[in-house]
Amino acid sequence: MPGAVARRQRLSPDQRRELILAAAERLFAERPYVEVSTTELAAAAGVARGLLNHYFGDKRALYLEVVRRAALLPTIEDVPLPVGSLEERVDAAVHWFLGSITPERASFLTIGAAEGVGDDAEVRSILARAHDLAAGRVLELVGGDPEDPAARACVRAFGELARGVIREWSRSGTLTREQAHRLLRESLLTIVQDVLPAL
Amino acid sequence: MPGAVARRQRLSPDQRRELILAAAERLFAERPYVEVSTTELAAAAGVARGLLNHYFGDKRALYLEVVRRAALLPTIEDVPLPVGSLEERVDAAVHWFLGSITPERASFLTIGAAEGVGDDAEVRSILARAHDLAAGRVLELVGGDPEDPAARACVRAFGELARGVIREWSRSGTLTREQAHRLLRESLLTIVQDVLPAL
DNA sequence: ACTGTTGTTGGCAGGCTGCCAATAGTAGTC
């Protein structure tokens, strides 16, 4: 068998980059940073080790790229418009939050920093930014003032609750989706009605 | 000066262990797992590198020991007895949660897995156990059923909210302690009153 | 067909980790 796949396949940088990123995303999702070697990463992508450095410079840089990309995903989703009664809007916000996180993404890092993330100041910064963005969306959605730092902080904290609930639901299975939804709805409603007005 | 500290100080295993753990705790608190080398750890503890392996076997094992120890701290605290009205008990629970986490500890990992933690299945397991324990305490405190898995899950999720709030308060300073307290009190009250009864 | 561009490879040097035999404090005994 002479042509058992060309030994060297020459691709466009974008394609190759994509291939490597996909492989890295898979490996980093199932094992923590330290336990994934560049040798493995290269093998999974079907490339020589040196190529990783060529494209990303650094193992950590490659990792950050994966994180960055995953962190951006939820913001891409279309956010529903803030219409209807307060209850409806809160419900919509919760629904959006719950729906924007599929099990696959949840299994990686959208769910928070406590997943497969080799912890790092920069990683945290990326996640914090993404979480803050999500908080802003929710705040708009329920009719709060996205410019108020304290309000934003409250909703960011609510985000932690949401990620915790999602973990309980989609990973541990200790809560049904309905229970999860109810918990988040009631909590967010309380925050909007009773906490935010008191600054 | 001839006796500028004996070149070899022979200590009891417990003392030495303690010394190493203290140094490790300090280093791991200020930098992520990967960036702390055993050489550094040994230097900080004033010991030869080999001694770390002798006592803990593994760099990761040493790390786990540090995590385990920090995770246990909050459980040592005395939990107030569940007395008074529901409001009072909720308030006490929140107060306990907020008080049991001093800034120093918070800066490490009591605050959650998102701190200086080199992520790891085992690390997560340790933290999960500690968080679950705390959730059980809170549940007892507010008069819920600690045996009900769903209720426990809800309070575990509340723990995430609490850690998020604490982060906002003690780290970012985006919330005052009063605001943090209020947010947690109202949320927990809602959960106990409106969510838990509906299972 | 041929050549220049550049995507891709393989091997090299430095650093870090885990292991083990050798070394030297220290307590207990006479």
Place this chain on the structure above:
DNA sequence: GACTACTATTGGCAGCCTGCCAACAACAGT
């Protein structure tokens, strides 16, 4: 107070991993 057995402690060795760089070879343009 000397001596010895015990064991805490050290220093260096082997293996692995990472980042770098020069050589190699696909593909495009002529």
